[in-house]
Amino acid sequence: MVANLSTVTKIETDTWVRATWEEFLRVAYNPVYLQGRSYYDLGHMRIEMAALGSSHGHDNALLSIILTLFTTLKKIRVQQFLNTSFRREGLQECQPDCAFYIGDDFKVLPRGNSPIDVDLVGAPSLIIEIGASSINDDLGRKRVLYERLGVREYWAVDVAVAEVFAFSVAEGRSGRIEVSEVLSGLAMATVEEALRRGWQEDDAAIGQWLMELFV
Known part of the structure; x- marks a missing residue:
């Protein structure tokens, strides 16, 4: 409503x-x-304004580890932003959990404390939202927002069950995918397994498992 x-x-x-x-x-x-x-x-x-608990915070950290290790070992250019505002003046603004510019085409964004101007530098290649109580909105209105913003890929992560709903976005429409297109070869099953391991294992153990998997 x-x-x-x-x-x-x-x-x-x-x-x-x-x-x-x-x-x-x-x-x-x-x-x-x-x-x-x-x-x-x-x-x-x-x-x-809802409080963000340990599940949200740890999954956010693990996703950063997963993507950092994958892009480093696969030698993929990337610039990552956490909890950063992106704006199309007068039209849109968002503050996703994670955002990534990926590939050879982007220019490293300058430092500053103002929202990132999407009309000036382009939309992130990948945006990730992590939710528990907000997961329905992450899959609904926010998904539409990011389609219109111009991202190439969007993930909504349900922390309660470690499920990743990944979508490829093209021409303002999105469809679910099981393997990332902006991070070629990274399967959502791998991301989900890493998140589930985070329920019982420490980050270093998960990182070691991922490195053995990615090399």
């Missing part, structure tokens, strides 16, 4: 609320909501 921003005195968080771009900026950068993550698309905004 979508609420109307003009009818509420306190913004309902962790849901989509109807808003203009100006209203989104006013709310998202209000000190009350700065600790949250902000999304805007198709005239609606979402501020996520």
Whole structure:
């Protein structure tokens, strides 16, 4: 259900609320909501304030390890961003858990504290959202947001069961895949196995297993 921003005195968080771009900026950068993550698309905004527990945090860290090892051992150019805002001025903004520019075509992005301008540097090749309570939204409205943003691939990770829903995106539409296309040869089954190992093994043991697998 979508609420109307003009009818509420306190913004309902962790849901989509109807808003203009100006209203989104006013709310998202209000000190009350700065600790949250902000999304805007198709005239609606979402501020996520739900606490992030150990499952979310560790899966986020493991995904970074998995992709860093894979790209390093396969000698794939990559630049990674965690919890970073991406913006198309007046149209879209998102703050995914992980984002990656991959391949030979991108230029290393300059440092700075402003949202990354997608119109200027292009959309990330791969975006990953990690969710438990938010997984339905990750598979729904956020998936549409990233299709429109122009990413080439999108993963939604359900931390409760270590399942990765991976989608290839082309011409504003997405379809599920079992092997990454932007990271050729990386199977979702491998990513899921690494996440499940994280329930009982330490990161170094998982990293060693991955290196033996990737070389």
